[in-house]
Amino acid sequence: MHLAFLNPQGNFDPADSHLTAHPDFGGQLVYVKQVALALGKAGHRVDIITRLIDDPKWPEFSSVEDVYPGAANVRIIRIPAGDTNAFLAKEELWPFLVRDWVTNIRERYGADLPDAFTGHYGDGGIAAVLLREQTGVPFTFTAHSLGAQKLDKLLPDAEHLEALENQYHFGVRIAAERLSMNHSGVNVVSTNLERDEQYAHPRYQDAVDADDLTRFAVVPPGVNLETFDRDSESPVDREMADFVSERIEAATGRRAGLPVVVASSRLDPKKNIGGLVEAYASSPALQRSANLLLITGSLDDPFTDDGSATALERTEIRRIRGVIQDAGLEGMVVAFGIQGQNKLAAAYRHLAQHGGVFALTALYEPFGLAPLEAAASGLAVVATRNGGPSESLIDADGEYGVLVDPADPYDIAAGLERALGDEWETLAAAGRQRVHDRYTWDRTAEGYLAAVERALEPTERDLLPIDPFFLGEGTEPPEL
Incomplete structure (x- = not known):
């Protein structure tokens, strides 16, 4: 065809x-x-x-x-x-x-x-x-x-x-x-x-x-499984493993050996990264068991330099900074940028090897490709229950990640604690298999x-008439 x-x-x-x-x-x-x-x-x-x-x-x-x-x-x-x-x-x-x-x-x-x-x-x-x-x-x-x-x-x-x-x-x-x-x-x-x-x-x-x-x-x-898969190999794997390890160690010191909860998205308020940080702040058990990593795209160090951030991003950065300061989370939360899918996938694979969990706490996510890419890369996934993940990560046959209420920091924290615990291996394997079975470009x-x-x-069937503007017969575009 x-x-x-x-x-x-x-x-x-x-x-x-x-x-x-x-x-x-x-x-x-x-x-x-x-x-x-x-x-x-x-x-x-x-x-x-x-x-x-x-x-x-x-x-x-x-x-x-x-x-x-x-x-x-x-x-x-x-x-x-x-x-x-x-x-x-x-x-x-x-x-x-x-x-x-x-x-x-x-x-x-x-x-x-x-x-x-x-x-x-x-x-x-x-x-x-x-x-x-x-x-x-x-x-x-x-x-x-x-x-x-x-x-x-x-x-x-x-x-x-x-x-x-x-x-x-x-x-x-x-x-x-x-x-x-x-x-x-x-x-x-x-x-x-x-x-x-x-x-x-x-x-x-x-x-x-x-x-x-x-x-x-x-x-x-x-999901592009040539890039995002646990068993994929990339020329940047070693470089990214070293980069991620060094940045986490520089920010967290002795805690660098802990698993990582990782989020990767724009710092847009609707992505609710601030809500994720609030969830982390609400749970001493979560703080004891994992560090929190925010991958922020082109913003390499948003906590100290937000000069290239948009106005919306600065609003979310101020929210996150406030939570970190109020809850005493310094040395537990790290943020830096990674650009390019190959580098992001390599970072995911490295974090998965150390029991990492991917978090998507958006207030609403229309589909949610990011958690599927993370799952394919070997991470256990915790995701918003609002939107696409409610179809991709659970069905009548089972669950392939943990769904949480993004408006409830305690529910987010409970989901993260569960994914980091004894179920990590089961959730990581189920999520990856789900992607291979249903979510490939083929x-x-x-x-x-x-x-x-x-x-x-x-x-x-009955067709709507085409507005004259689209037929080149009128100069005035359609109005609301």
Whole structure:
């Protein structure tokens, strides 16, 4: 089968350049790349269609085509859109998708169209809607996130809805999402919760029925087991083992031989790292049995130098510093940055060899790939019960980690004490096996292919009319 992934925001290249350096270069790009590579490995032709960027700040994305080494079936195709080829954030792309990008994609393919498109995020989704309208080629839609939920989260803290609309263009985004989920052959979601909670939002109810299971496919993302696995080997393993050991010893002294509870995420308040530190502070037993390590991405030493942190991160850093000082946790809590998946995986493997536990205490986690990567690397996992981990880490057959209430420091502490205790080996083995059985990119690709095959089947249903803005017939974008 010949498939085309539509992903105009961010970009792709063999080196994964700028990944995580900008909001448009996040997990969505990893997802698209890994599914495409897995489908290519299975013998399918896959094109990743993105936007051509000819910009000295982003020099890696100026060629029309690119390839991943060893992946002959996968192409990166960059299609121009906009008055210039300078980098544009996703919020600024909407009018150029209609005016340029979709038209240029059609011209690129001519009569040699793919068998199906798959649209990613609202921008890739509306492009798929228009291409289906113009060519008849069906598509699946993967939202990754939906605008209505983001709007709900921002509104309580916003002084003016108009200011939010000017920054994020929620009107056009939500209109594009509604058309995408309505016109798609199948909507691909990562969890049942995503379908039941996000697609059931009132802003989408007349676009798709979240209770109509024929309109959805639950296809979880996967873990890259070449990188994140207990038995994987990397050229940086020794370097990272030494680095982690030295940083922990420098911060904790004689306690350096204790197991480590490790968290790895942005210091964003919604990730609730402060809640994890409060849980650690609440439990003398936990303090006696383990140190606490916070891996903070690009922030190398946030407790002493938060100069490069965002305002939100500084808020969380102040919260954490306060807990450490009030509870006398100096010499027990260490924080430093690790950048790059290979280095992070090597650190996980090293910590797993010493009985470490991974903690994800986010207030809500839509899917939760990070705890699965940690589990594959050999760590026992303690994770929020709110969101995806409630499906990935427990089922009718057993539990593969410990679920906790992220709003209750004592429940978090109890979960960590349990994972560090006599059940560590059982939990670590069960978590790793769970990933191997259900959460690999090969499994994700199989689910994607099944969804595409369903989308190819002719069906009759009522379709929403396409807003004139998306047809290039009006200059005013849709309003909220």
